[in-house]
Amino acid sequence: MLNLLIKIRRIINKKILRLKQKYWTLIVVRNCKSYQQPLYIGGKSIVTKTTTLGKNVNFNGMTIAGAGKVTIRDNFHSGKECMMITQFHNYEGEKIPYDETYIIRDIVVEDNVWFGARVIVLGGVTIGEGAIIQAGSVVVKDIPKYAIAGGHPAKVFKYRNKEHYEKLKNEGKFH
Numbered sequence: 611m612l613n614l615l616i617k618i619r620r621i622i623n624k625k626i627l628r629l630k631q632k633y634w635t636l637i638v639v640r641n642c643k644s645y646q647q648p649l650y651i652g653g654k655s656i657v658t659k660t661t662t663l664g665k666n667v668n669f670n671g672m673t674i675a676g677a678g679k680v681t682i683r684d685n686f687h688s689g690k691e692c693m694m695i696t697q698f699h700n701y702e703g704e705k706i707p708y709d710e711t712y713i714i715r716d717i718v719v720e721d722n723v724w725f726g727a728r729v730i731v732l733g734g735v736t737i738g739e740g741a742i743i744q745a746g747s748v749v750v751k752d753i754p755k756y757a758i759a760g761g762h763p764a765k766v767f768k769y770r771n772k773e774h775y776e777k778l779k780n781e782g783k784f785h
Contacts, residue, residue: 630653631650631652634653634654634655635649635650635651638655638669641658641659641661642657642659642661642663643660643661644663645667646667648665651669652671653670655671657672657680661679661681664682664683664686664721665685666684666685666686667682667684667685668688669688670687670689670690671688671691671692672694673693674694675697676696677697678696678715679717681716681719683718685785686719686722688724689745691728692731694717694730694731696715697712697714697733698712698733699712700713715732715733715734717731717733717734718735719731719736720739720740720741720755721740722740723740723741723742726744726745728746729745729749730748731748731749732748735750735753736752737752738755740756741754741755741759742770743764744758744760744764746762747760748764749763750764751763753766756772757769757770
């Protein structure tokens with residue numbers, strides 16, 4: 611009897627997970643500027659009307675906030691609880707600590723980029739093709755192609771093997 615209850619619970623949990631994924635996918639599709647299939651939304655994800663998504667974008671929990679444009683190209687993967695913030699309070703305006711105006715900066719994420727969990731990307735940043743951003747990192751400046759970066763602020767500490775990367779790319783081997 612206990613085994614039957616465990617099996618039923620697993621089936622119910624899988625159905626609930628699929629419903630949540632469909633719900634968050636619908637939210638992203640309805641709110642983004644444009645997207646291409648396939649699109650996988652595996653966890654709570656919120657985007658802005660200025661967000662453009664390439665094909666094979668995978669969010670496992672992403673919040674995109676602010677009035678700046680966010681462009682995420684093909685084969686992007688994110689861990690849980692990631693954020694991209696394109697709008698900042700103007701700290702050099704007419705009041706202290708900041709005034710009612712905002713500083714708006716765009717974000718570009720090129721092809722085949724992977725974010726670990728809880729990555730934060732601030733506006734004005736471009737993350738180059740094939741880059742990997744380590745979990746918990748805060749990206750405040752551009753990250754070059756093939757770079758592996760991490761920390762607060764994120765710094766490049768290694769590069770992918772370019773020949774291996776290009777071989778897999780040319781063979782069309784994408785996750």
